[in-house]
Amino acid sequence: MTASADQCAREVLEVVPLVIRVIRAQMRRYRSPALSVPQFRALVHIEANPGASLSQAAEHIGITLPSASVLVDGLVQRNLVSREPHSGDRRRVTLTLTQRGKQTLQQSKENTQAFLAERLATLTEAERTKVAQAMHTLRDVFSPPQNS
Amino acid sequence: MTASADQCAREVLEVVPLVIRVIRAQMRRYRSPALSVPQFRALVHIEANPGASLSQAAEHIGITLPSASVLVDGLVQRNLVSREPHSGDRRRVTLTLTQRGKQTLQQSKENTQAFLAERLATLTEAERTKVAQAMHTLRDVFSPPQNS
DNA sequence: TATTGTTATACTCTATAACTATA
DNA sequence: TATAGTTATAGAGTATAACAATA
Numbered sequence: 001m002t003a004s005a006d007q008c009a010r011e012v013l014e015v016v017p018l019v020i021r022v023i024r025a026q027m028r029r030y031r032s033p034a035l036s037v038p039q040f041r042a043l044v045h046i047e048a049n050p051g052a053s054l055s056q057a058a059e060h061i062g063i064t065l066p067s068a069s070v071l072v073d074g075l076v077q078r079n080l081v082s083r084e085p086h087s088g089d090r091r092r093v094t095l096t097l098t099q100r101g102k103q104t105l106q107q108s109k110e111n112t113q114a115f116l117a118e119r120l121a122t123l124t125e126a127e128r129t130k131v132a133q134a135m136h137t138l139r140d141v142f143s144p145p146q147n148s
Numbered sequence: 149m150t151a152s153a154d155q156c157a158r159e160v161l162e163v164v165p166l167v168i169r170v171i172r173a174q175m176r177r178y179r180s181p182a183l184s185v186p187q188f189r190a191l192v193h194i195e196a197n198p199g200a201s202l203s204q205a206a207e208h209i210g211i212t213l214p215s216a217s218v219l220v221d222g223l224v225q226r227n228l229v230s231r232e233p234h235s236g237d238r239r240r241v242t243l244t245l246t247q248r249g250k251q252t253l254q255q256s257k258e259n260t261q262a263f264l265a266e267r268l269a270t271l272t273e274a275e276r277t278k279v280a281q282a283m284h285t286l287r288d289v290f291s292p293p294q295n296s
Numbered sequence: 297t298a299t300t301g302t303t304a305t306a307c308t309c310t311a312t313a314a315c316t317a318t319a
Numbered sequence: 320t321a322t323a324g325t326t327a328t329a330g331a332g333t334a335t336a337a338c339a340a341t342a
Contacts, residue, residue: 003280009264011283116157132151134282135159
């Protein structure tokens with residue numbers, strides 16, 4: 001069986017929303033404290049890119065700059081992210097995780113991954129390998145453009 | 149290369165939010181009129197299950213009953229869905245697509261699938277087949293429970 | 297009592313438009 | 320002028336809690 005681009009598109013369009021819903025529900029269920037999916041993704045980006053600018057974060061997450069500004073606002077208010085003026089270019093901000101942010105992200109990662117892993121454990125290893133490979137493929141197709 | 153449940157979970161957690169964002173952005177971009185992803189999914193369910201109840205729709209979409217009530221409210225106000233009392237059990241509602249709802253869904257399907265297909269067309273047929281198979285697998289893992 | 301659905305309330309996410317500050 | 324970011328405004332999505340109507 002082979003898949004045309006259109007058949008493949010149909011599958012993606014049906015299944016991806018299902019998966020994101022399960023992920024979101026689990027993140028919400030977990031309280032210490034709970035993170036939304038976008039908040040989680042922002043923390044992951046800042047962890048991987050300490051000192052990131054807001055524009056970089058917005059691009060990575062795939063949202064507009066104003067949306068990112070509001071999103072980060074919430075994280076700063078919850079003391080998960082530190083937002084400092086950039087030394088040298090005072091238009092920019094410098095985003096880093098606070099100690100609390102690091103801990104929260106670590107816990108949320110463990111929790112959510114463990115939850116997903118538990119579901120995925122029902123698959124055979126061959127099936128999981130195919131899923132992981134497909135995720136790699138989709139990442140290449142749907143990653144935001146790398147401008148900087 | 150094989151994938152443990154935890155590695156697979158990590159991949160899913162990273163890639164699925166990326167894909168959903170691209171889908172959402174495309175649906176929003178399209179105006180005639182634009183649908184959100186949940187609205188789209190609700191319409192798909194009602195199309196496939198004419199006369200569906202609100203509870204059924206909520207379960208299929210993976211949201212709570214109050215959320216579904218609000219969501220359908222918006223669709224009724226936009227004249228995309230008809231919400232009638234159920235004959236026989238007056239607690240229930242009967243959801244069907246209006247003519248406008250059918251047209252809008254059809255257009256949105258074509259548009260979004262074509263957009264995704266265009267992206268996926270850069271893959272080889274073997275890659276697309278793997279992606280489609282992986283979607284099937286994930287659907288089994290993450291579908292809401294079928295109670296009724 | 298149990299089921300189906302709605303309403304009230306509160307947040308978050310997201311966009312576009314308009315703005316400020318800096319380069 | 321161009322860039323980085325914020326604020327204003329608006330609408331959708333979502334949850335929990337409380338409620339109403341029907342079975």
